[in-house]
Amino acid sequence: MSFPKPNLAVDLALITVMDGHLCCLLMNRQDAVEVGGDWALPGGFVHIDETIEQTALRVLQQKAGMETAYLEQLFTYGNLNRDPRERVVSVSHFALVPAKNLAKAVRGKNQLALARIIVNWDGETGGAASAFSEKLGTLNLAFDHADMLGDVVKRLRGKLNYSDIALELLPEFFTLRQAQEIYEAILGHKLTKPAFRRKLTDRKTIEPTGQRETASAFRPAELYTRI
Amino acid sequence: MSFPKPNLAVDLALITVMDGHLCCLLMNRQDAVEVGGDWALPGGFVHIDETIEQTALRVLQQKAGMETAYLEQLFTYGNLNRDPRERVVSVSHFALVPAKNLAKAVRGKNQLALARIIVNWDGETGGAASAFSEKLGTLNLAFDHADMLGDVVKRLRGKLNYSDIALELLPEFFTLRQAQEIYEAILGHKLTKPAFRRKLTDRKTIEPTGQRETASAFRPAELYTRI
DNA sequence: AGAATAGTGTCTCTCAGACAGTATCTT
DNA sequence: AAGATACTGTCTGAGAGACACTATTCT
Numbered sequence: 485m486s487f488p489k490p491n492l493a494v495d496l497a498l499i500t501v502m503d504g505h506l507c508c509l510l511m512n513r514q515d516a517v518e519v520g521g522d523w524a525l526p527g528g529f530v531h532i533d534e535t536i537e538q539t540a541l542r543v544l545q546q547k548a549g550m551e552t553a554y555l556e557q558l559f560t561y562g563n564l565n566r567d568p569r570e571r572v573v574s575v576s577h578f579a580l581v582p583a584k585n586l587a588k589a590v591r592g593k594n595q596l597a598l599a600r601i602i603v604n605w606d607g608e609t610g611g612a613a614s615a616f617s618e619k620l621g622t623l624n625l626a627f628d629h630a631d632m633l634g635d636v637v638k639r640l641r642g643k644l645n646y647s648d649i650a651l652e653l654l655p656e657f658f659t660l661r662q663a664q665e666i667y668e669a670i671l672g673h674k675l676t677k678p679a680f681r682r683k684l685t686d687r688k689t690i691e692p693t694g695q696r697e698t699a700s701a702f703r704p705a706e707l708y709t710r711i
Numbered sequence: 712m713s714f715p716k717p718n719l720a721v722d723l724a725l726i727t728v729m730d731g732h733l734c735c736l737l738m739n740r741q742d743a744v745e746v747g748g749d750w751a752l753p754g755g756f757v758h759i760d761e762t763i764e765q766t767a768l769r770v771l772q773q774k775a776g777m778e779t780a781y782l783e784q785l786f787t788y789g790n791l792n793r794d795p796r797e798r799v800v801s802v803s804h805f806a807l808v809p810a811k812n813l814a815k816a817v818r819g820k821n822q823l824a825l826a827r828i829i830v831n832w833d834g835e836t837g838g839a840a841s842a843f844s845e846k847l848g849t850l851n852l853a854f855d856h857a858d859m860l861g862d863v864v865k866r867l868r869g870k871l872n873y874s875d876i877a878l879e880l881l882p883e884f885f886t887l888r889q890a891q892e893i894y895e896a897i898l899g900h901k902l903t904k905p906a907f908r909r910k911l912t913d914r915k916t917i918e919p920t921g922q923r924e925t926a927s928a929f930r931p932a933e934l935y936t937r938i
Numbered sequence: 939a940g941a942a943t944a945g946t947g948t949c950t951c952t953c954a955g956a957c958a959g960t961a962t963c964t965t
Numbered sequence: 966a967a968g969a970t971a972c973t974g975t976c977t978g979a980g981a982g983a984c985a986c987t988a989t990t991c992t
Contacts, residue, residue: 488759489716492800532715532798536789560787560802562763571759573719575787661971678973679954696963702969703963888944905946906981913980923990929942930990944989951982961972 490562490571494539495527495629497558497578497636498548500586501653501669505600508633509548509586510615512595513626518569521626523597523615525633527574540577548589548596553579554652559635566628574627578636580652599623603637606672610638640670648689651710659697659705660684717789717798721766722754722856724785724805724863725775727813728880728896732827733867735860736775736813737842739822740853745796748853750824750842752860754801767804775816775823780806781879786862793855803859805866807879826850830864833899837865867897875916878937886924886932887911 498509510523526547530539536557544550555577562573581589590596599615613633615623625633643649650666664680684690691711696704725736737750753774757766763784771777782804789800808816817823826842840860842850852860870876877893891907911917918938923931 487756490719490757490759492717492719529714530717530789530800532717533791535791536787536800557787560763560784562757562802564760564762573757573763575789659971676955676957677971678956681972682954700970701964703961703971705971886944903982903984904944905983908945910981927943928991930944930988932944939992941992942990944987946987947985949982949984952980954977954979956977957975959972959974961970963968963970965966965968 490573492530493527493572493574494530494536494543495525495574495576495627495632496540496543496547497525497576497633498544498550498553498581498586498589499578499601499636499640499653500581500583500598501666502583502587502598504665504669506637506669507583507586507598508601508615508636509590510597510599510623510625511547512597516624516626519567519626521624521629523599523623523629524626525576525629530575536575540575540579544579548586550579550581550585550589553581553585554649555579556649558639559632561628561632563628576632576635578639580649582653582655584655597623601633601637603634603672608638608641610634613637637670641672644670648687648710651689654710657693657695657707657709659707661705663708717800719757720754720799720801721757721763721770722752722801722803722854722859723767723770723774724752724803724860725771725777725780725808725813725816726805726828726863726867726880727808727810727825728893729810729814729825731892731896733864733896734810734813734825735828735842735863736817737824737826737850737852738774739824743851743853746794746853748851748856750826750850750856751853752803752856757802763802767802767806771806775813777806777808777812777816780808780812781876782806783876785866786859788855788859790855801854803862805863807876809880809882811882824850828860828864830861830899835865835868837861840864864897868899871897875914875937878916881937884920884922884934884936886934888932890935 500507511526513524516522526543528543540555558576560575590598597617599617602614602616605611611634612630653666660681668675690708693707693709695707727734738753740751743749753770755770785803787802817825824844826844829841829843832838838861839857880893887908895901916938917935920934920936922934
């Protein structure tokens with residue numbers, strides 16, 4: 485091959501639900517003027533001896549300090565000027581992480597932020613997203629990462645109906661109310677309790693433990709776990 | 712960037728339904744021993760001044776002689792030895808083409824074949840596929856193209872429930888019976904007529920023309936068209 | 939007329955949403 | 966006991982599958 489090749493990278497949206505909000509890990513960039521924004525998804529180039537998935541795992545470990553997570557490839561972005569400095573094609577992924585794990589990864593590192601993902605559309609119809617932090621306000625996203633985040637939300641909403649990926653966002657033991665909060669945060673609207681409970685308990689992927697939550701005001705709910 | 716980069720390519724599954732069978736365009740290769748099979752999906756490298764989508768369109772034009780088609784990006788394959796000769800990462804796409812158009816593209820070119828896609832699983836659960844031609848028997852697929860074809864079928868089956876992409880496989884004017892054959896070929900099982908008709912006519916994406924098919928034995932069916 | 943397909947009416951079953959009720963725990 | 970939340974019973978309506986029926990066109 486003698487002709488010049490595009491660079492190949494992986495970008496990673498680390499997703500969680502915290503306090504009822506769909507959130508994402510972002511990294512602060514010093515080269516904001518060049519790349520079009522202050523904040524970006526963690527990413528890295530695909531090395532010659534790495535598969536795409538291995539690159540994603542390496543980014544997960546090096547940039548977020550996490551060993552493992554539910555990881556899924558999403559889409560490959562190849563617009564000519566998505567990185568204004570040079571040609572970079574990027575394979576986006578999302579990772580689903582329980583809130584405590586992601587909060588721990590961010591703690592003490594002020595180049596990392598856990599921002600809310602804001603979308604202004606409903607259902608599964610697409611569009612870009614924006615990022616908002618209580619401390620820092622609206623975060624300006626670099627590259628085409630606003631589009632990437634929008635596509636992540638779209639995919640998550642689409643998959644909720646026919647898969648159990650949302651359970652990846654919960655700790656090992658959880659109440660059905662916690663599960664419902666996860667679904668509501670992703671979908672962006674409220675659900676009715678009885679229907680939600682039936683849907684989840686009818687699937688054979690969770691089971692009651694007989695234990696109950698502790699430190700709750702009023703009646704404690706039963707704890708479930710994934711099978 | 713000083714480190715070596717992977718090559719970046721696009722592979723294209725040109726899909727149609729012919730005589731009740733889900734089919735795909737394949738190209739004969741002379742380097743079968745090196746690449747692991749006689750037949751491959753048409754593909755090409757992503758040039759430095761091309762988007763991914765532009766590469767896919769160029770492959771569509773150069774390799775299949777078609778100007779345009781419904782085109783969708785599917786998945787990016789990056790296993791280290793998927794091309795035994797050198798490192799190639801490939802972004803797979805599928806294109807949906809009415810049977811007549813694809814048959815016309817193949818006609819007279821004996822390096823091209825229109826092969827049936829064979830899967831041995833049901834529903835939407837994945838796996839690899841194989842290719843079969845009435846004239847040539849089972850076609851040996853190069854690279855990881857058996858996996859790619861399996862993923863194409865999986866995606867198509869998944870999208871049938873909530874989109875109208877199957878209508879891309881029909882000519883401008885078509886009967887509901889023809890539409891049902893398309894759906895049945897993709898899903899791999901029969902559907903019931905009244906339910907299928909309701910589902911299609913309830914969506915606001917097709918409308919009756921008042922015209923009827925010609926040259927049919929017995930009662931001719933009404934022709935519909937996409938809105 | 940007969941054959942074969944086009945197209946429809948209706949029953950049932952399942953499932954999700956909605957509401958209202960009962961149960962149980964903490965303060 | 967009071968209050969707040971966990972959990973459930975049941976009604977209703979939408980939608981898919983199945984079956985049987987009618988309608989239309991060609992030979």
